[in-house]
Every structure is written in structure tokens, then in C-alpha cells.
Amino acid sequence: MVAPVVRVQAEPFDAAEESRLITAGRADIGAVVTFTGLCRSEGGSLAALELEHYPGMAEDELVRVSTEAIARWPLQAVTVIHRYGKIAPGEPIVLVVTASAHRRAAFESADFLMDYLKTRAPFWKKEHFASGAEGGWVAAKTEDDRAAERW
Amino acid sequence: MKILYFAWLRERIGKAEETITFPPGTETAGAAMAHLASLGEEYAYAFENPSIIRIAVDRKHVPHDAPLGEARELAFFPPMTGG
Secondary structure, eight states: OOOOEEEEESSOOOHHHHHHHHHTTOSOOOEEEEEEEEOOOTTTTEEEEEEEEOTTHHHHHHHHHHHHHHHHSOEEEEEEEEEOEEEOTTSEEEEEEEEESSHHHHHHHHHHHHHHHHHHSOEEEEEEETTOOOOOBOOOOHHHHHHHHTO | OEEEEOHHHHHHHTOSEEEOOOOTTOOBHHHHHHHHHTSOHHHHHHTSSGGGOEEEETTEEEOTTOBOTTOSEEEEEOOOOOO
16 A cells, blocks of 8 residues: 655755656656646735645645545655745745656546545635735635536 | 634634633533634634634634544634645
8 A cells, every 4th residue: 555745844945856856766657747726816815825834734634635646546656845924925835746657647636636625625825915914814716616517 | 521622713812722611511622613613713713614614623723513522632724725
């Protein structure tokens, strides 16, 4: 059984390096899908996103959704990294890397992981505006719930 | 029992965590939330729309009717917006 690599951290991550770590020294992997979610500037109005999380449960929940992906697709590796704290526009927030012998499992499981972690992992985004106006908590989207229900 | 609040629930209540002894007969996560909502204006405001609040018992998502049992940590938070 593949053990997922899960990290919750304040620091940025290097998507290329995480992908390299998965494929280094092995020749059985046929497909690697790397998804990076980034902080948008929203047309220059956003100064930063602040990510709050539930320490302990955030890691546990990312392991749970990763383990479910491993049970549902023939995966050779899964890495999920989610940042917390203040994140500036252009910086990465979340990374999902899946590896499999064939592309379909890698694509589908990465899509599943993003849909599932958005609705299950205990993280909350607060907006800080460039104007200095007080930002608010980002509202959960019903389309994210519907996306998770596809699986 | 250790109670945790996150995001706008934490801001409305004005604290991230506290220890609460629930009255006898508080058997579910939802009943615990109803008790908290009665503790003052800030709690009533935080829990004004109880159906949208998510609850975790010992760091696992649970429905509102989940039994508290021997839970050590109870957390309340808005729908998640990570990713």
C-alpha cells in the first residue's frame, strides 16, 4: 500500500522538486500529474490571502482523502502540501501530485483530491484588500460541494 | 471538554478555545452547540445560523446528531474554503 506524503506548512513549496522526489530512482511510473493552486490578485484588489487551519485535523483530513484516492485508483505515489498563513498574490497555496503507471488514474485522482480537500480539509481563507479596506472571510461555494459529489 | 472555534466563529466569539462543562443530558454535538449559543450575545451571533456550522469531534467531521460520548475535543467552524 502506497503511503501518501502530506504536509501542512507556512513556507512555499517547489512543485518541480516534489515531482522529482517521486520519480527519482524508479522506472515504473508512467504518468505524473502536478496541480498547483495559486493566490490570485483579483485584478489588483487583493493584497493577500490569510489561510487559517485546524492544526492536527488539517493533516489528518489530508491523509484521509489521500488514502481514499489510493484505495480508488492504482497510484504509485501521492503528495499533498497545503500552506497556511499569509499568502501573496502569485504565490502557491496547495499542491497535489499523483503518480501512476497510466495517465487516466493520475489525472482523475488529482482532480478527486482537489475536489475532496476543498470540502473536507479544515482551512479557511480571509481576504486582505490592497485598498486597506477590511477584508472578509471567503464564502464556501456550492459548486465546490457539487464538484465533490461527482465522485 | 476542550472547545475550539475557527475563522469567523472564532472572531465572533472572541476566543479560539475554551473549556466548557456541559449540563447533564447534553448528548450530541448539536446539543452542545445549542448550549454554547445560550452563553451570551457573542455566542448567539456566532451560532445564529446553526445549520451551516460544521462540527468535528476529536478532529473528525461529524453530523450534528453525532453522540459526544467520551469526546475530548469539540470544534466548530464555517464551511471550509481551502484549496
